[in-house]
Amino acid sequence: MITLGIESSCDETSIALLDNETILVNTIYSQTEHRDFGGVVPEVASRAHLEKIDRLAQSCFTRTGIAPGKVDLIAVTDSPGLAGALLVGISFALGFHTAWNIPITGINHLEGHICSILFENTDVAFPFLALVVSGGHTSLYRVDSLDEFNCLGETVDDAAGEAFDKVGKLLGFPYPAGRFIEEEAARFSGDISQCPSFPVARCSQGKLYFSFSGLKTAVKYFVSGKNPSEVARQRPALCRAFQQAVIDSLVANARLAARQNGIDRIALVGGVACNSYLREALHRQFPDTAFTPHTSLCTDNAAMIALAGFRRYQRDKLRRPIMNASRTL
Numbered sequence: 626m627i628t629l630g631i632e633s634s635c636d637e638t639s640i641a642l643l644d645n646e647t648i649l650v651n652t653i654y655s656q657t658e659h660r661d662f663g664g665v666v667p668e669v670a671s672r673a674h675l676e677k678i679d680r681l682a683q684s685c686f687t688r689t690g691i692a693p694g695k696v697d698l699i700a701v702t703d704s705p706g707l708a709g710a711l712l713v714g715i716s717f718a719l720g721f722h723t724a725w726n727i728p729i730t731g732i733n734h735l736e737g738h739i740c741s742i743l744f745e746n747t748d749v750a751f752p753f754l755a756l757v758v759s760g761g762h763t764s765l766y767r768v769d770s771l772d773e774f775n776c777l778g779e780t781v782d783d784a785a786g787e788a789f790d791k792v793g794k795l796l797g798f799p800y801p802a803g804r805f806i807e808e809e810a811a812r813f814s815g816d817i818s819q820c821p822s823f824p825v826a827r828c829s830q831g832k833l834y835f836s837f838s839g840l841k842t843a844v845k846y847f848v849s850g851k852n853p854s855e856v857a858r859q860r861p862a863l864c865r866a867f868q869q870a871v872i873d874s875l876v877a878n879a880r881l882a883a884r885q886n887g888i889d890r891i892a893l894v895g896g897v898a899c900n901s902y903l904r905e906a907l908h909r910q911f912p913d914t915a916f917t918p919h920t921s922l923c924t925d926n927a928a929m930i931a932l933a934g935f936r937r938y939q940r941d942k943l944r945r946p947i948m949n950a951s952r953t954l
């Protein structure tokens with residue numbers, strides 16, 4: 626069964642083709658148009674999706690030799706995301722659906738991220754926990770089945786990836802800054818105790834909420850008033866300390882959620898899950914029960930959307946054209 630996946634919720638335009646659960650092609654265009662603005666500009670994102678989506682789809686069909694009429698299912702991200710950006714992917718999917726009379730299903734973007742672990746861990750046992758850490762979201766879910774997602778806690782202010790991007794901007798890195806902060810942190814060769822100390826947000830007893838804006842402000846105060854060469858000299862230590870504070874907060878809540886729910890299986894997904902320090906910290910905390918997707922499947926991509934759609938199709942045994950809106954997680 627061939628599934629066409631379409632993702633355009635933020636600043637990645639992505640088209641994928643799956644043969645059952647095997648990725649045939651997963652093309653991603655990461656929009657560089659936002660670099661001068663230091664963050665995603667919604668109107669610019671919509672236009673860039675519009676300019677790229679058709680060519681990306683054509684290249685998927687050319688590279689795989691699969692004819693568009695041979696697609697069995699279309700899975701498209703329909704929420705959450707930037708309205709104009711989502712509209713481009715959904716309109717493209719609906720056009721395809723109408724032209725070829727192919728079943729279509731809407732997929733929640735976070736459900737797609739959670740499904741990204743299933744490429745390598747096809748039969749992970751339910752229930753499991755999912756720590757979704759991206760530029761737009763930082764949430765913990767209890768996943769009882771692929772139809773039952775319960776949010777246990779989420780950020781009350783910035784998402785973890787957003788904090789990486791904003792701190793990166795303060796330190797002079799281009800957007801998106803997560804990868805650059807990790808690289809800079811790796812240049813710090815001393816002991817973490819020699820780094821500046823930044824606060825790790827703790828929520829009231831037993832609660833699973835995250836907060837990263839105080840951490841971002843602490844970095845801002847640390848660099849303000851210092852001369853640029855001094856900040857540049859301290860940048861590796863600053864990045865290491867900031868990154869560690871984010872990781873400590875994520876892992877502490879993951880540990881608490883595991884204890885509260887009596888579940889030790891945990892999936893780490895979303896763009897920030899690319900971070901090797903975070904991956905290691907979670908694997909240390911859950912030695913045999915932490916699941917992480919390949920880093921190429923952590924940031925936004927259409928293969929995870931296609932897999933979520935394929936799994937739903939298998940569950941629902943859809944046999945005729947449908948337009949199914951995704952659930953709200």
Ligand code: KG4
Pocket residue numbers: 635758759760761762785786787789790801802803804807895896897898899900901923924925
């Ligand atoms: O999942 P994603 O591609 O988009 C959203 O759904 O938001 O996540 C993008 C986020 C950005 O904030 C980016 O800075 C962050 O993931 N990111 C990282 C790393 N690679 C990407 N954060 C920390 N370390 C990384 N290596």
Ligand code: ZN
Pocket residue numbers: 734738759760895896924925
């Ligand atoms: Zn995402």
